[in-house]
Amino acid sequence: MSVLRDLFKDYRFALSFCVLCMLLALALLTIFSPHDPTFWGVVPRDLKPSRDNLLGTNSKGQDVFWQATFAVRNSLIISVIAGTVSRVVAVLVGMVAGYKGRGTDRALMFISDSLLVIPLFLIIVMLAMLVRDMMNLVTLGLLLAFFGWAWDARVIRSLILSLREREFTQTAVLSGTGTLQLVLKEYMPFATPLVFSTLINNMAWAIGMEMTLAILGLVNMDIPTLGTMLQWAISYQAILLGYWWWILTPIILAILLFVALYWLSVSISEYLDPRTRIQRVGAQ
Amino acid sequence: MMFMKRYLIPRLIQYFLVIFLGITAVFFIPRFTPSDPVQRTIAQLTSMGSYLDPASMEDFIEDLTEMYGLKGSMLQQYGAFWQRLFRGDFGVSFFQFPTPVIELIGTSLPWTLGLLLTTTFLSWTLGNIIGGLAGHFSRRRWSRALDTLAMVVRPIPYYIFAFGLLLLLAYVVRWFPVAGGTDIGRKVAFNWPFIKDVLRHSFLPALSLVILGGAINFQTMKLIVQNVNAEDFVQYAKLGGVKEGRIVSRYVIRNALLPQITGLALSFGQIFSGALITEIVFSYPGLGTLLYNAIVTGDYNLIMGITLLSIVAITTAILVIDLLYPLFDPRVRYT
Numbered sequence: 001m002s003v004l005r006d007l008f009k010d011y012r013f014a015l016s017f018c019v020l021c022m023l024l025a026l027a028l029l030t031i032f033s034p035h036d037p038t039f040w041g042v043v044p045r046d047l048k049p050s051r052d053n054l055l056g057t058n059s060k061g062q063d064v065f066w067q068a069t070f071a072v073r074n075s076l077i078i079s080v081i082a083g084t085v086s087r088v089v090a091v092l093v094g095m096v097a098g099y100k101g102r103g104t105d106r107a108l109m110f111i112s113d114s115l116l117v118i119p120l121f122l123i124i125v126m127l128a129m130l131v132r133d134m135m136n137l138v139t140l141g142l143l144l145a146f147f148g149w150a151w152d153a154r155v156i157r158s159l160i161l162s163l164r165e166r167e168f169t170q171t172a173v174l175s176g177t178g179t180l181q182l183v184l185k186e187y188m189p190f191a192t193p194l195v196f197s198t199l200i201n202n203m204a205w206a207i208g209m210e211m212t213l214a215i216l217g218l219v220n221m222d223i224p225t226l227g228t229m230l231q232w233a234i235s236y237q238a239i240l241l242g243y244w245w246w247i248l249t250p251i252i253l254a255i256l257l258f259v260a261l262y263w264l265s266v267s268i269s270e271y272l273d274p275r276t277r278i279q280r281v282g283a284q
Numbered sequence: 285m286m287f288m289k290r291y292l293i294p295r296l297i298q299y300f301l302v303i304f305l306g307i308t309a310v311f312f313i314p315r316f317t318p319s320d321p322v323q324r325t326i327a328q329l330t331s332m333g334s335y336l337d338p339a340s341m342e343d344f345i346e347d348l349t350e351m352y353g354l355k356g357s358m359l360q361q362y363g364a365f366w367q368r369l370f371r372g373d374f375g376v377s378f379f380q381f382p383t384p385v386i387e388l389i390g391t392s393l394p395w396t397l398g399l400l401l402t403t404t405f406l407s408w409t410l411g412n413i414i415g416g417l418a419g420h421f422s423r424r425r426w427s428r429a430l431d432t433l434a435m436v437v438r439p440i441p442y443y444i445f446a447f448g449l450l451l452l453l454a455y456v457v458r459w460f461p462v463a464g465g466t467d468i469g470r471k472v473a474f475n476w477p478f479i480k481d482v483l484r485h486s487f488l489p490a491l492s493l494v495i496l497g498g499a500i501n502f503q504t505m506k507l508i509v510q511n512v513n514a515e516d517f518v519q520y521a522k523l524g525g526v527k528e529g530r531i532v533s534r535y536v537i538r539n540a541l542l543p544q545i546t547g548l549a550l551s552f553g554q555i556f557s558g559a560l561i562t563e564i565v566f567s568y569p570g571l572g573t574l575l576y577n578a579i580v581t582g583d584y585n586l587i588m589g590i591t592l593l594s595i596v597a598i599t600t601a602i603l604v605i606d607l608l609y610p611l612f613d614p615r616v617r618y619t
Contacts (some may be wrong), residue, residue: 118306118553118599119595161601216579262438
């Protein structure tokens with residue numbers, strides 16, 4: 001509990017935590033939604049925000065507020081799939097490369113360096129174009145996971161490299177601990193906070209990528225996400241027609257989500273770095 | 285000589301390997317995904333209402349297979365693919381039918397290069413100068429205010445940021461044109477009205493790229509300068525009575541710039557992707573908009589051409605940055 005209390009002393013953590021809770025609550029509200037988000041024409045079209053329709057309605061005859069709840073939920077689902085799967089890859093690659101060293105290390109790091117250097121956006125567009133017909137939340141999440149591990153594998157590798165040189169590794173190896181057990185029992189506790197803070201960054205990246213792909217029409221447009229919601233608003237000329245409630249809802253939700261995720265990860269990683277933690281917490 | 289062996293040659297080998305891997309990936313991706321480009325093209329044409337009798341359909345399928353380079357075994361296809369690349373032949377575009385892909389890319393490339401180089405240069409220098417100052421005077425109020433601003437701007441993806449600027453400055457207050465690279469119908473000419481028109485149209489895309497890129501450079505530079513400032517040699521110089529200006533320029537900035545050069549090389553691929561996305565938002569006539577049109581019309585050849593060219597261009601740009609690095613870092617130069 002004292003960890004949480006220290007974290008909450010940072011206004012950025014407190015603020016972003018509250019915003020994320022709010023967005024999560026919004027996502028949970030989908031359970032009570034009166035409409036199916038994929039149906040068109042369930043409410044009158046193009047209404048301004050009012051008491052009946054909190055955020056108005058769009059040109060497809062859908063309630064913008066309930067659409068937004070589904071959009072937030074689905075964007076979060078994609079990002080959680082992309083984030084967790086790519087974390088598994090990053091941890092495996094980072095640990096194997098860091099622990100095995102030599103040829104394995106060089107080969108794995110070459111692959112991850114190549115992924116960092118190549119314009120991934122274009123490769124993802126090419127792939128998304130080819131699997132467009134089977135695009136759904138899960139395949140999109142997996143597609144993004146496939147490309148999102150390179151940087152974090154490097155971070156975990158350098159952590160393992162430094163842990164490997166410490167004395168407790170020698171002690172463990174000499175007292176007969178197997179490699180797998182050593183990694184899981186001794187190294188994982190060091191890596192977990194790092195994995196968590198890279199997870200948040202990766203989730204933000206996945207949500208942003210989903211929005212970009214949606215604008216290009218490369219995802220399933222029937223599933224409401226923040227990206228598809230914005231894309232429908234743009235393609236129905238909501239800007240020119242002045243339906244600000246329709247176009248601004250996904251934009252503002254997305255900005256809130258990105259800033260909150262980023263602030264959360266910054267304040268957690270500052271907390272994990274003892275030098276900055278002393279500045280913030282220890283001085284009192 | 286040691287420099288060649290330790291630094292240059294491994295770096296060149298890596299360069300060619302990355303290009304080789306990237307191009308190989310571009311070759312295999314469409315072949316290992318379940319959709320058949322030939323069938324797709326035909327489905328697209330028939331859905332547009334054109335009708336072909338069975339005999340000419342056979343011919344058409346044959347032609348398409350050849351055009352997509354799908355003839356023969358996988359290995360033969362792979363060989364033919366490289367041969368065509370070395371001849372600079374990326375096939376023809378479907379979106380503007382008989383025009384070769386390379387020609388379409390050629391007309392868009394100068395626009396992208398102009399935008400990308402100017403904004404990268406501006407955001408790197410501005411971000412580093414302001415970040416360096418903010419790091420040195422990190423306790424001042426303006427430094428903290430800028431830091432908070434960067435904290436808000438930094439996480440917003442290129443698309444959303446550019447779109448927000450467009451909404452605000454082109455629709456709400458109408459200071460800038462909504463789309464395009466020039467006014468419609470203006471001829472390319474090297475005179476003042478044309479240049480002014482180009483600058484006016486590219487101002488918003490450039491602004492969004494400079495702010496986003498600058499925020500990242502600002503943040504990292506500020507952090508690095510703060511860390512360097514705390515190093516022993518800086519403290520020692522201060523105690524030894526070295527002038528403040530000299531400490532900042534010769535001791536701090538010099539050391540802090542090195543990781544920023546590496547950082548530029550590492551993030552160049554991302555910057556490039558960001559420029560493409562920003563171009564799409566503003567319908568700026570560069571590679572990004574070409575890519576958008578290619579995606580909308582399902583022009584796979586064109587997408588492949590853009591991707592292949594980008595891989596080569598970006599890895600080359602990074603190689604150049606890396607080769608310039610020893611100029612700034614004597615430790616690499618003398619090993």
